[in-house]
Amino acid sequence: MKVGVGLPTSTPGHDRELLLRWARRAEELGFSSLGVVDRVVYDCWEPISALTLAAEVTEQARLATMILIGPLRTTAELASQAAELQELSAGRLVLGLGIGARHDDYQAKGVDPSRRGRALSEQLAELRMDPASPPLLVGGGGPAFLRAARFADGYVHGGGPPRAFAGAAARARAAWREAERPGSPQLWGQGYFALGDAQRGADYLRDYYAFTGGFAERIAAANLTSPRAVKDFVRGYEEEGCDELVLFPTVSHPAQLERLAEAVAA
Amino acid sequence: MKVNILGAGPAGLYLAILLKQSDRRHQVQVVERNAPDATFGFGVVFSEGSLDELERADYESYIAITESFASWNPLDVRYRGTLTRIRGNVFSGIAREELLRLLQDRADRLGVELVFEREVRSLDPYLDADLVVGADGANSLTRRTYADRFRPELGQHPAKYAWFGADFAFPVFTYIFKETRWGLFQAHCYPYAVDRSTMVVLISEATWRNAGLDEMSEQESLELTQAVFQDDLGEGRRMLGNxxxxxxxxxxxxxxxxxxxxVIMGDAAHTAHFSIGSGTKLALEDAIALARALARWxxxxxxxxxxxxxxxxxxxxxxxxxSRVSADYFASVQRYFRFQPPQFAYQLMTRTPRITHNNLTARDPQFVREFETWFAGGDGRLVAPPPAFTPLQLREVVLANRIVLTRTGQGAGLVVTSLVGVTPEGRIDPETVLVSDLAPSPTGRGRGGGEEVMISLGHAGARGAMRPRxxxxxLPLPEAxxxxxxxxxxxxxxxxxxxxSEADPAPLIDQFVAAARRVRELGYRLLELDFSRGYLIDSFLLEDRLDFPLQLLEAVRDVWPADLPLGVACSSDSLEAVRAFKAAGVDLVRVLNGQxxxxxxxxxxxxxxAAASDRVRNECGVQTIAFGQITTVDEVNTIVAAGRADLCMLDPL
Structure with a gap:
């Protein structure tokens, strides 16, 4: 299993200097990929722009959206953005797409959320048939498993303990079988960490996930706040057959990255 | 900490005990509508033994409760005048009244303030505490008051049930299936004291009406139910109402x-059908987890x-x-009334995926061994292979085992191909194999092991001309x-x-017939027609146009040798269609519901x-192949042994 790290693009205090430094250092520390999230109605950076910036200061790391809310962009717009970044990064983009979890993101963009599942499927079909398409992943639950098998190279899980990942991974594989796709799906997982300053990390998660109601507390409580917790999490994901696990910061500080690298290496 | 607990059932009382026990300074009050000795229902059953958690949480109440237990290990299935006994299922029962009394005593001694006979109409007077616990049951006022926060989902199972008692102790946990002129009556019976048992009786809504129970008084309904089960109770024994x-x-x-x-807990927060475990055990475990979390934080x-x-x-x-799967099983159990008693009992034991062949073998190796010899044909043998490795005869073809794979040489009893196109227009994509390109059957030429290949003939219909998988x-091919x-x-x-464009059926029939002939000429002994997944033939079924698929089937059956089996791949959406296929000479149905x-x-x-295969097999009386996340031989054993399918497609590693 490869281990990647998220870029600080939505944590409080994110800025250009931190992002450049973070991306550069993450690659030096051996993280296999740099991940970004996508939200419109939140103080954060647009994922493709952030990855474009990161692409400039890195050479090897894959650049992954986990996930990008596909239906919020027109397919033509997304395809050209993706193709451009793919070229700029010498083919390092992995485009993870989903419908997202929030209606207000759709309202902000003036997109009808009621047709988002269908819109995403149509978008994926179009992207996939473009010879310039980057590798695709699909995230989400329910219909997302077949969507991943139908249009993509794999499935990206939304986060949670290894056991939750295992359940989703089994479904993603089952859909892959049903679709008679050769081989097996790429399986990506993700988690949050705050090594030191757990309180700030929890505050950020409560705020970021406030729209989920009581669920935000659970996400905050699951934040990986010790090297031990990180190690157990990484091992758990590896045992469940994850191909690439991306750990997202909840605190905007370069020391977080160093501590994560130590915890993962130990 | 000041704690108000609403409801003095097992959940509320046990939480009160644990809180007080962890810190005597806590002020804990439990408020209950009923009197301390008012009880409803009879016994409480604990399945799966493991009450270790209770022992660790509060030793005193654990000892008091377990000392009052009636415990037993076997489980009896009474079905069609037979009795099957399966061991290794540890259950314990206790009178609900006794359980509450023990918990009340313990709570009282620890200094919990118990307030009985006080109706709670609003939560407002109780909110002045550090913690307010809604342990107020399935009809929870707490849950209803905060419905916008707890976002409850409520539903009802269609079957009817009632709690009764019996004036004697059933020897062990007993399932009784009793057919009457009004319909099926089922009873789940367990002893909880030397002279008492609980009987939970289940019937369908139709049976309830047929028997007139919808218009009967409590006493009348008790008398009717007792008459139904009198043989099983034994002469002179009575059922009790409450x-x-x-x-x-x-x-x-x-x-x-x-x-x-x-916070809500127990039945207030969640229910689980009584046919699988006890709500009481869940409630006690809730109390343990809540008390532990409060102590830690x-x-x-x-x-x-x-x-x-x-x-x-x-x-x-x-x-x-x-528990949903279990409830649905009991609601549709008549589907299995063709089964012989050993298989009926096996199916009952493995009704949820939590118990597989291996689990059952660990519980009662003797039962499983006897079952396996029965499954392999009886005939006086003492040992037999596990069900997955029992041969299956389809007309004149004998498959070595029950495992279906998509490649030869990997140990399967049956290999089924991907869709083989009847014509170039019927291909899914440029890589689809055409019947005209098929190699002769490899069977019998050094392979050995009885591995048979089934050719799956089809036409992609609207799903043709796609890019490779x-x-x-x-994903459609470029237009050109x-x-x-x-x-x-x-x-x-x-x-x-x-x-x-709209298909012309007549030439298609000729094409399928020609393809079937060709398959036979190449030496294959199993043929399947693909009526699934929205491909051409299924597009007719999706429009409820059964005529064309049936004509096609009959035409192919006519040219396919009578001693060789014919299969169909189709969904379980229309059992009527499957019955028609069977009548047209189909031996084997591969149940594919997706796409x-x-x-x-x-x-x-x-x-x-497995569930869709089960429905087709046992509602239509046809042999089936199950497909869908079957990943271990243990699962194949379980599905095949339980009569949910005759063959299983096993996912590759």
Missing amino acids: RSLWINFPWISCASWHSGPV KDDREAALTEFEMERQPVVERLQEA SLGLD ERWPLVSASARAYAPWTPVP RTWDARTEYGRMYG
């Missing part, structure tokens, strides 16, 4: 269990309640899921490379796929295809 009403089991689950200082109530929820919700959800599914598409009507399969329409949704849980 406010027994025929009700529908309420399904309750909540997105969240806490909000501010208020002394100053942070929010953290404690979140931890409680995170620990318990996944456990409860898994049990709820299994290595890229994806349903496409071939003309046909389907039942001129409707595209998906919004992004091309519109086909009939582009946006059809499949729940890809473990062994997800």
